Amino acid sequence: HKPLYKDANFPTDAEGRTYHLGTREGEVAPRILSVGSVARAQLLSSLLDPPAPGKQHFQRISSRGFLTITGRFEGAPVSIVSTHMGMPNMDFVVRENRAVVRGQIAIVRLGTCGAVQRPAKLGDLLVASHGSIAVRRDxxxxxxxxxxxxxxxxxxxxxxxxxxxxxxxxxxxxxxxxxxxxxxxxxxxxxxxPYAVSLPVRSDPGLASILVEEAAAVVGPGRVVQGLNASADSFYSSQGRTGSLFDDGNEGLLGGLAAQHPDLVSLEMETFQLLDLARCSRGSIRATGMCVALAERYSNDFLEYSKLEALEIAGGTAALRALKRVPLVGPSAEELSEAA
Ligand code: R1P
Ligand code: URA
Structure with a gap:
């Protein structure tokens, strides 16, 4: 049966479920780990505390394929949400989760990325401590x-x-x-x-520094690199990948970005949208991002896929520990009385 939606401005169904993620109040925790794929969300749910005997973690897969898993990590309620790829999908994840949780929320993205320049190298955890720029094909x-x-x-x-x-x-x-x-x-x-490059938007400094500490504790400080991230609106053209099938005008893009931003370490597709919306959230969202370096853009090496799962677990452990530690302001008395 098809749900009926009301309110074209922000559609929710009769049960209060959002249009794309399909969750409602009570199903999502204020501490959210956003990951790029359903498989990564399922893998990282193995880090959650085991559910009570006879119970399961809350899990909902929406009609659009967004998976939300809610449970506890070392006692703290957390949600793991598969975000898919690209800035429009991150927009759904941030706005629709914001709408179904009261009080301040924290979102950490754990993704994969290209390492733009040294010292970032294959398999490192690259933290967007310096924020993110956006690169868009015009x-x-x-x-x-x-x-x-x-x-x-x-x-x-x-x-x-x-x-x-x-x-x-x-x-x-x-x-x-x-x-x-x-x-x-x-x-x-x-x-x-051909490419529009935005000004940097900052990461939450407190959350980013907790994340760096936790990542260093898991993989060692030599495998964690802090810097600026760039989110592109394509895996190909606006990440400076070249080829003869399309006229992308991007031969100088990667070098130009690196020259203009010496602290640029990672290139992926969602973090900018997360940080931009957090910045515009009237103080209600604390956010940062970290990525496993899957590709080395300066050497053209690509990580062996067999090594990825262990790095996802390492990054996921650090991200969940950071989410657990970050202080959040609870719902206001006004919000609580609205809920009653
Ligand atoms: C491209 O292959 C995808 O991988 C990166 C990019 O941001 C993009 O979403 O992140 P995820 O591994 O989190 O999906
Ligand atoms: N994800 C990206 O968006 N780019 C890369 O180079 C690797 C992963």
Whole structure:
């Protein structure tokens, strides 16, 4: 049977369940571990305290495939939520969990990532202590190339069009945007920016430093690297992966990001959205992220998959310990009286 939703602004069903995650108040703990896959959520649920005899951990898989597991970790109520991939999915996870828990909440993301530059190396735990930037592909860059090809004089300041879509120069105000361009040299049409790079958004400093301590206690301090994260809107183009099948204009992207941010260590797809929403949550969300370095972008090495599970367990243990330790402000008297 299909649930009936009310309130197009923030849809919930008759039982108060959210539209994408399918959970309601009482089913999610204020301390949340967000992981990229259902398999990782299931694996890390083995770290939870065993349920009382004859009971099971709360588990709900939504119609959209988001799995929520709620139990206790060393006595503290926690939820593990599979988030899938990309910033829109992190948006669902943050907003819909925020809506079903009273009081302040803490969210730690445990993901996988590419290691951008040394000292980050394969298998390390990279903590976004310096926050995150976002890297987004700007489709207008290619639209402008197309428009330029069809109406060269309409878009160029000097009336000279481009014959190959990549050689025009002197572009007019239509292309003046405040974002950054990392494509340099003769193939970069002047003033055109294929990738927009945001300003950094910070991690919760207290939560990040507890997470670093716990990660170092699990894997040793030499395997934990703190720095800036970048979340991209693609695994491929906006992470600087190149190939001949698409014109991505990204040859200089990775080098440009590293040069512009010497503390950049990790490149993945969700942390920025988590930190941005926490920053906008009127103080109601404490958040940070940590990733297992799965790929070394500077050497082109990729972690052996057989080694990943142990690293996920190590990172998950550290993240759950940090979540347990982080102080949270409980629900206000107002919230409690609303609930009554
Ligand atoms: C891409 O393969 C996925 O892996 C990384 C990226 O952020 C993206 O979601 O994280 P997860 O392993 O948490 O999914
Ligand atoms: N996840 C990403 O998003 N990028 C990588 O390089 C590895 C994992």
């Amino acid at each position: 489709p207008d860059y290619w639209s402008m190339l197309e428009m330029d090809e069809h109406q060269p004089s309409a878009l160029t300041a000097n009336g000279s069009g481009s014959s190959n879509g990549h050689a025009a120069n002197g572009h007019a105000a239509a292309v003046a945007q405040p974002n950054l361009c990392f494509v340099e040299g003769p193939s970069a049409p002047a003033g055109r920016r």
